[in-house]
Amino acid sequence: MTTHDLANALEALSVNEHQHAVKGIKRGIERESLRIQDNGAISPQGHPKGVGSALTNGHITTDFSESLLEFITPVSESSTQTLKQLKDLQKFTLEKMGDELLWPISMPCFIEHQDDIVLAQFGSSNTGQMKTLYREGLKNRYGSMMQAIAGVHFNISFPDTLWQSLHSLQKSNASLQDFISEGYLSLIRNFKRELWLISYMFGASPALCNSFLQGRKTDLPFKKLGKGTLYLEVGTALRLGNLGYTNSAQSSLRVMYNSLDEYVAGLKKAINTPSEIYGDLDDYKSENPKQLNKNILQIENEFYSPIRPKRNAKSGETPTDALLRAGIEYVEIRALDVNPFSEVGIDIEQIHFLDVFLTYCLLKDSAPMDWKEQARSTENLDTVVNQGREEGLMLNFNNTQRSLQTWGDEIFTQLTDVAKWMDNAYGVNYYSDTIKRMATWIHNPELTYSGRYVSQLKESGLDNGHFALALASKYKQSHADTDYSEFLKPWLEQQVVESNEAQAAIEQADTQSFTAFLDAYFDGK
Template sequence: MTTHDLTTTLNALATQYPNAIKGIQRGIEREALRIKPTGIIANTSHPKGVGNALTNSHITTDFSESLLEFITPVSTSAEETLAQLKDLQKYTFEQMGDELLWPISMPCFIEHQDDIVLAQFGDSNIGKMKTLYREGLKNRYGSMMQAIAGVHFNISFPEQLWRSLQSIKGDVGDLGAFTSASYLALIRNFKRELWLISYLFGASPALCGSFLQGRSTDLPFKKLGKGTLYLAVGTALRLGNLGYTNSAQSSLRVMYNSLEDYVAGLKQAINTPSDLYGDMDDYKSAQPKQLNKNILQIENEFYSPIRPKRNAQSGETPTDALLRGGIEYIEIRALDVNPFSETGINLEQIRFLDVFLTYCLLKQSPDMDWQEQKVSTENLDIVVNEGRNIDVMLTQQGSQVSLKQWAQDIFQQLVAVADYMDKAYDTHHYSDTIAELSSWVSQPDKTLSGRYIQALTADNVDNGQFALALAAKYKQSHQQSNYQFYSVAELTSQASLSQQAAAEILANDVKSFTQFLDDYFAT
C-alpha cells in the first residue's frame, strides 16, 4: 500500500471522487439527570409515560434511575438529529411533572451517594443483569462518578468513501478489513489530538462542592458563592481525575493498532481476576455486589473517550460483534453536555466533529505504542486543568509545543478538509464553522468553558444557581415548542410497545438468573 499524506489524499478525493464523503451517518446519546425544582436530584422512578427503560430504544436510563438517556436513530441530516433529540426531550418533560433536566455534566447538589438510586430494569434476567452491573460500578467507584452526564456522538462514513480511499491507496484487500483498519487509524489520531475537543467544547470547569464528598484534591480550585469550586483556566473536570475515569484501569493496555489487538486487550481485562475487587461477592453469591470479580465486569465498563463499535446481535458481546463483522461506526464519548444548548449539543459542534473526524481519518496515522497513549492522556489532563492558558505546553512527538501553536496547525489543515466537504455537500457551513472555531484558539473566552466561567464570575453566582436557571429556561422552551420530527402518537406508541416487549422478555425467561449469567460469561 502506498503512503499518502493529507494533502495528497484530499487532492485525489477532490479530483476523482468529489462526492465520496456524502452520506455521513450520525446518532447522538444525551444523558441528563432528573432533578426536583429545588435543584436536588430526583428520587422518583423512571417516568412511566416514556415506556420501559429496558426496551425503549430512544428514551432510557444510564447508571441511575434519575439519569435519563435520549438516543436518536441514525440519520444523515444533522438538523434532523437535533430535531429528534429535542422531540424526545419534549415528550419526556410532559411525563415528568414539575421535574427538570440538569443542563450540565457535573451533577447537582447530592448530599450522599445513597441518594443516587440504581437504574431499575425489571425482573427479567437481562434486566437484573443490568442493575447488578450498576451495583458493581457503585461498589467499585462510587455513585457520584456515575452521576456525571455526557453526550456521545456516533458517526459512520459512507461505503463509497471507503471504496474511494481503498482505490486511492492501492489497497486490493477485503473492503471490510480496510474499513476497520481505517477506523482504527482515525481513533489513533483522535486520541493524539483529543485535547483540542476538551479545549473547544469542555464545559465542566466548575462543580458543586458536594461532589467531592470530603475527598481531598490537589487541583487549584477557586471558590465562588456558597459552595462552588472552579478552575480559573480549566475546561472539563468530567474528563479529568475527578471525573469519569478509573485509575484501576490505568494498567490496562488496550491498544488500537489492529482490531485483534483491541479485542484481545479488552477480553483480557474482562477475563482477568482483579486484586481490588476479588473480595466482593459476585452473582454466584446470595447477595451479590457485582457481576463478577474481574478487572472489568463487562466490556462497557472500559472507560475510553472513543470506541470502535458494531451493532451486536442478540446475546452477542460487543467484542464478538467486532470480530464477526468489523467496525461499523465510531462512538465519541469525550463531549460534555453543552450548557448553552437546550439539547446538550448544537449544530456548530456537529459540523466541527464532522470535519475533525474526517481529518483524523484522512491524515497519516502511524501505530501508537503504549508510551504515546500515555502522553496523549497527559496532554488531555493538562488541558482539562489549565487549557485556557493557551501558552501552556503540550508534548508532540517528543517535543514541547504550545497549545496555541499546535491548535493553529490543526486548524490550518481543517480548512482544506472543510473545503472538500463543502463542495461535496454544496454548502459553506463547514468552512464557516472552522473559521469561527479557529478564532477560539487565540480567544479562550469564546470556548464553552470560557463562557461558563464568565457567566459564574460576572455575577458571583453559584454553579447550582446557574444550572438551575438554565434548567427552568430549557423546560419552558421545550414546552412552548412544537414537535418537529416525531408526533405524540408515535412516541406514545413506542412507550407502549416497549412495555409489551419487556413483558415478553420476562415471560420467555426459562433459566435461573445464575444459569443465565453462567451461560453469558461462558461465551
C-alpha cells in the first residue's frame, strides 16, 4: 500500500462515492477461560461431556489444557450480536459444569503445581493425538503455567467495498487481493508501533497469585496483598510481559511484516530449522515423544505474536500455505486481556474502540518496519506493562523520548477524526462517543482497566484469588438469570451431538499409524 496521509485518506473517502465504503466490518471473538472449582483452584475434571467434542465443536473447545475453555463466535457484522452469542455459549457451558465456575481474569487461579494442569485431550484420531502432543511440546518447552494464562482474541476483516475504494483512490496496479494483503500488513506494522496503547487502556492483569511464579525469581517491584497476592502498583498487563504469554526462546526469530512473502519465509524458516534448545527432547519418532519435532517451532501456531495475518485454511493446509494460496483475509488481535468487568470477557466499548483504532492503523502512513523498530515497539510494550500508569512515563518514539501522555493525545486526536468518519458512514454516534470518553484515560490512569482493578482489589482487602472468585460467582449467577438470545438451547444441544458424531467419524476413518500420519504432515508443510 502506498504511503498516504491520514487526513487526505479520510477526505478522499468522505465523498459520496466512498463515504459508506467502511460499512460491513466483520468480527469474531475467541474468549479463553479456566474452569475452576468453587474454592478457586483449577478444575481437575475433564472437558465437560455435555458440551460435545473439543476436537470438532466449532464454538466450544479447549486451548492448552482440559480446564482452559475457548468460546468461539461465528463471523458477524453486528458487534452486539457477537457479544450475545458469546454470552449464550458461556451460559450453555456453565450449565454443563456443575458447581464449577469460569475464571474471570487472565492470570491463572491458585495452582499448586504445574502437573495439576492436564493437557487437553482430543480423542484417539491422528489429528487429535497430534493436537495433544503439540501441547506436550509446549509444556516441555515453556512450562504449563504460561499456558494457563487466558486472553481474548479479536478477529476483524474490512469489507470489499473499502478495499475497492482504496484500490481505486490510490490508483494501484496490484491485483485487488495483493492490495488487500499489503493493506493488512500496513495495519499490522502500525498496530505493533502503538501496541503499548492497547496495554495501557485494556491491560487488566496487574496482579497475580504468587503460586504462578512457582519459585521463579523476578526483579519486578511487586507489592503484596493478603496471603498470596502480588501486584504492580502502576503495572497494566503482566500477561503481555516477560512473566506472561511470551517466549524468550523465540527472541531470535526475525519474523517481519513488510511483505507477505517475507512474513511467510520467516515462519517457514522457524518450523524447518532445528532448535539448539529443544534438540534433546524426544520427538514423534520416539517411543515416548515429548514434542512434535525438534525445530524452533513445532508448528506455526507456536509463534507468539500480539497480532497475526490470517486466512481460513482448507483441510490439512497450514496457516502459511493458506496465506500463500489466497492472501490475507483478516487479522487476529491477540493482545487483549480478559476484561474482568464484563461477564463475557470483553464489552461493546472495547469493540467500538478496536474498530476505530484498527481502521486508523489501516488508513495512516505505514512505512516498512525494520528489526530495530520492532524491538523498540517491544521495549515500549514492556515499559507500559510494568509501569504504564506511572506519572510522566517516557516511551521511545523513533529513538527520542516522548511522554506517554503526549503520544497518547496525538493518537486520540487522529482517532477522533477516524471515529467521526465512521459515525457518518454507519449513521451512528457511538464511535465518537467512545473515543471522546476513552481519550480522558490518557491523563487519568485510574480510569484504565488496570487502574480500576488495582483500586477495587485494594478496596476489597481480598486476595486476588478471592476477588476474582467473587466475580466468577457473580457472573455465573448473571448467566443463569438471563435467557438465551442468539443461540437457542436446542441448537446448542444439536452441536454437541453432531460434534461427537464428527469425532467418531474422524477416528473411524484413520488408516495410517500416528507416525506415518505425522511423516506425511511434515513432508507436506
